[in-house]
Amino acid sequence: MTTTPSTTTHQPAGHRWRTAGDAWGHAAVDWSCLFEHYAVGVIQVALDRLGVGPGSRLLDIACGSGLAARMAEVAGAEVAGIDASERLISVARARCPDADLRTGTMFELPWDDQGFDAVTSINGIWGGCEAALAEAHRVLRPGGRILVSFWGRGHLDLRPCFKVFAAHSPDAHREGMRRTNDIARAGVAESMLEASGFEVLERGSRMSTVEWPDADTAWRAVSSVGPAVPALQHAGADVLRPLVMEVLERTRDEHGIFRFRNDQEYVVAQRPR
Template sequence: MASERDPKQPDPAPAQWLLVDEGWGRKAVDFASLSEPGNCREYVSLHQLLGVGPGDHVLDVACGSELAAARGATVAGLDASQRLIAIARDRSPEADLRVGDMHALPWADGTFDVVTSFRGIWGTTPDAVAEVRRVLRPGGRMGLTVWGHIKASPGAWALSPFTLATREKVANQAAMVSLGRPGAGEQLLRSWGFENVERHDIPFAWEFADPEHYARTIASTGPAYEAIQAVGEEAFLDHARTAAAERLRDGLPLRAVILVVGYVATKPLDRPPVPDD
């Protein structure tokens, strides 16, 4: 089968994606055991919208696919962090899990019934959608989630330590979340030929036992690593503990509800056009 990869797009830069392991992989165990379980509402909601179930061959890009397997699907996954993939393989030894670049997915055209990405494809990586389309079979479904209006979120405080990063990094963070703006994700998916594009509000809430638990959890993420590079780990942790201490509630966990947007769409049965330059 001929590849649908757009010849007008530049070749991916693998070295750039290998650097992701420095941020997301340096505390992979903390991330997998402290941060990721709080994402379950998000995963379950998107899988429900996509109707994931037995008989589906599902790929997840830049995240885990364990819960899709729990719904009866055959699963595959890709991440740029070798250390996170090692944890995913420990959890799902039967899954096809690979380290790689989402701009150059190592699967053939039309391999999957469903492709998902949970806050893995951003406004700064829109061309990854072309690869998602390529590996989907005609009529296949795709779903992705992105942060919504963070400043309007009751739990925006939980992301505030990320702003300790350099001005350049903070500006990049803002560009990353741009797909959550009204119309942005819809326009991107339609530009790559997807149809039946729908936007949904996705339930999301982090909960933490105490400020120390919160600080350790948030420090395990990639954006935290950018802030830690700027101010040092102890300053980052102190900032996080202080932010959380102001929101303690007697007899209740610290809770951060953050607005998340989900998009679902289908690949047409005919071959869609690629965007113009």
């Protein structure tokens, strides 16, 4: 597959993809081992709805440490992926040595037009990221399908955790979080996809679940997410940890397991033939 990058789309004003990559990669090992598997349910939906199997060419946008790529490879697909974090891509390459995995921006994909049968973005494309959808449309073949997922508006154990992070972050970061989460509002994701030339086929949801055996593991997992970084830099772990663990205590069951459950919504769309 050739690698001519797009020259027609650009990242949104104010978006610094390298900064985002540094944030999401700050605890890459903890993220990859303790948190990323929250998405198994919606990845399974994606592989089914997009018809991923032997002979399929799949691109995973914001591929993180490669969980979706690995599952697609197991299904028989030829896989490529891109992420802003070099540390996460390093883990992904170790997991998926045969995949074409690159560090870069989803707003200028380094692949040619119509090179893929399917595109996934598992909680990677958010409000204000229309340019990324335009790039996804460009690299999909006619008739190819895309699935994008994001946190929904139902049950969210992460909401009180993220409120702690937001309350201890600079004002500019809180505004950015509001903008990105706008995609969860009814009809927003569909409108973004349609504006990029897609035909929307389906909207659905899965309850994501991730479990941790003890408080130390739970803190390492939750503090590995990118949105935690501004708060960690601004207030410090000594301030944040007791506040986050107070709200996480509500998720602990009678066995002492922290069971972190969140509404994960998705939209499936198709590039017209």
